[in-house]
Amino acid sequence: MGNVLGSKVEGRVILPGQVQYDETRKVWNGAVDRKPGMIVVCELAEDVAAAVKYARERQLSVSIRGGGHHLAGTAVCDDGVMIDLSKMRKVNVEPERKVAHVQGGALLSDIDRETQKFGLAVPTGTVSETGVAGLALNGGLGYLRGKYGLTCDNILGAEMVTAEGEIIRVDKNNHKDLFWAIRGGGGNFGVVTEFKFQLHEVGPEVLALDVMYDYNDAKTILKKTEAYMKQAPDEISINITATTLPPAPFLPDFLHLKQVIMITGMYARDALAGESVIKPLRELADPIVDGTKVMPYVELQSKLDIMVPNHVPVYGTSLYFNGLPDNMIDALLHKIDQAPAPSVLVQLWSMHGEMNRVPADETPFAIRAASFVLLVDFIAMEVPGEICEKWIDSVYDRLLPYSFKKASYLNAVGLGETITKNAFGENYKRLEKVKKKYDPKNLFRHNHNIKPE
Ligand SMILES: Cc1cc2nc3c(=O)[nH]c(=O)nc-3n(C[C@H](O)[C@H](O)[C@H](O)COP(=O)(O)OP(=O)(O)OC[C@H]3O[C@@H](n4cnc5c(N)ncnc54)[C@H](O)[C@@H]3O)c2cc1C
Known part of the structure; x- marks a missing residue:
């Protein structure tokens, strides 16, 4: 990947015509058939940062693939750079503190498998192959919603790559405005490379x-x-x-x-x-x-x-x-x-x-x-x-x-x-402000898009 993106990183770049191109651009919804100009299969936050910088410098749009399950297939775009996190699925559990550190490409099954070893769970969704990133960033409804809330309500923090290509920590003490925005505002503000989630006692x-x-x-x-x-x-x-x-x-x-x-x-x-x-x-x-x-x-x-x-x-x-x-x-x-x-x-x-x-x-x-x-x-x-x-x-x-x-x-x-505005209601104005601050050029626009104010 180093040669193409001009920096030394771990992941892989897949271009149109290469063997794995068609398989890698596929998403859950078979009605979606988009052809990105480049797919960057990331393994580290640094890979994501390199891909974002590459796209920004060339004014290419970026789509982010978590689990690839969104109905609208927004994980894949035509022509731009598809940042594929499917190799970033690690989950680390701190049972005493009841927190889980979950990489941005993890599936719900990855989280449940690791957290249930300790009789703990993150409230997520109901189908194990769904990606947690898209689900958490826009809500997250599962069987624990009545007892412990939505997935987004259980985000304690995140590591993110911004539209500038910087790797930052986001939580209640750091980038507070962004911490508010990622708990429901979707993939508008940057690439989440790792979540920190609250755990609850569930099962086994x-x-x-x-x-x-x-x-x-x-x-x-x-x-x-x-x-x-x-x-x-x-x-x-x-x-x-x-x-x-x-x-x-x-x-x-x-x-x-x-x-x-x-x-x-x-x-x-x-x-x-x-x-x-x-x-x-x-x-x-x-x-x-x-x-x-x-x-x-x-x-x-x-x-x-x-x-x-x-x-x-x-x-x-x-x-x-x-x-x-x-x-x-x-x-x-x-x-x-x-x-x-x-x-x-x-x-x-x-x-x-x-x-x-x-x-x-x-x-x-x-x-x-x-x-x-x-x-x-x-x-x-x-x-x-x-x-x-x-x-x-x-x-x-x-x-x-x-x-x-x-x-x-x-x-x-x-x-x-209208769909986007109606869902955010009164919160839309505040989201526009956060978007303007962190992504004024709307690099991250393949989503339920919040326009920079
Ligand atoms: C079979 C199926 C079952 C489902 N079940 C449930 C359910 O039980 N409960 C529920 O609430 N929803 C459910 N959903 C909906 C699900 O929440 C969405 O499809 C969600 O987008 C899935 O996340 P993903 O990472 O797989 O999405 P992707 O398609 O990979 O991504 C969707 C969008 O999320 C953003 N995104 C993804 N990863 C990142 C990242 N790492 N950083 C920043 N932005 C990112 C991007 O904007 C991207 O365009 C289901 C969907 C399907 C297809």
Whole structure:
């Protein structure tokens, strides 16, 4: 890499036409096919700094690849420099201090594997192959959100490479403005080469809720779940998923192509006490399958991986809601009925407890008073991408009037100026100021972009 970037560093540079180019530029979403001018596979913060300086001096744009899982495929850009952190996945745990040091290319599985050796966990997401960097920088919703908040709420500090190519430490005493901005403001401000996260006692065995109902009971289930969550303890966070199950070998024949509504979740304390707490969620209607059981936390964290394979084309959108009124539910179910193909995944995730207690201006993540987030994905297998995209847009338009502040979860939605501004709300102005200070030329713009003020 030294020759190309003009400095002596450890990583590798991959150029168009080279053997690994096509494989390395791939991201999770198979609908994304961008061709960077150069891929820098970094191994050290110094490699990242060299790549940033190289791009800045030539006025090239930069995209940052953590785990490559963003729906919009922002980890890869056309023509610019793709900074690939996939070789930077080390995790070091300090069990006594309950902190974890996690490199910027780590996947959720890397964190869980190391932290669970000590019965500890960082609150992250629900699919083990997701990258922690993108997830944490824009929020981070997992089964511990009710008890311990979002991933961004658990960032204690970071090592970052700025747009100037400097390696700096960011925490409550150093670069305070930047410390505020990275806890929800995304990859706008620099490349995080290492996070310092707060750890919590979790597992190693947890009570995992997993009940499948007939989709015909969807309205009843949504109403009852909403009522349940109004008085639910912080320990239980749940995700509701409506979908048509694929005719896949990992499912029994009687479930192939069956339209279902599933409730998954986790009780974040002693499993025995959790049994009675989650009981009502297992009796919302007649279950088709109830797979609720005590299992290792690491197993729960990878249980859904099989449902969301890599490199499949996907179109998606998201909106927050405060409550699920009848007309909103009717509109949503009507849209599902009208989907042009069965390969849609419609999820409503509860938002409550600790994540909602954080004041809306304490971090850039402004949505602290919604009770559900809607995540809709359309896998473009049976119908062309344009049709999927049109349906996704129509779901967004139809549900927007019922939404909370017209805001979407930035980790699960395509790019757009209004989308970005609506998600940050009152915090946007402050983010613009931080952006102007640390990245006035908008080097880091392949993201939900905050324009320098
Ligand atoms: C299968 C699947 C499951 C998911 N499950 C969950 C879930 O349970 N909970 C949840 O909250 N979200 C979930 N998500 C959404 C997820 O949070 C986003 O896709 C997130 O962007 C993933 O991070 P990444 O590092 O893999 O992203 P990437 O695509 O690599 O990066 C996305 C953006 O993040 C920024 N970025 C990435 N790395 C860095 C870095 N080191 N420094 C600075 N900026 C960086 C860049 O702006 C980049 O464009 C899921 C997504 C998928 C595809």
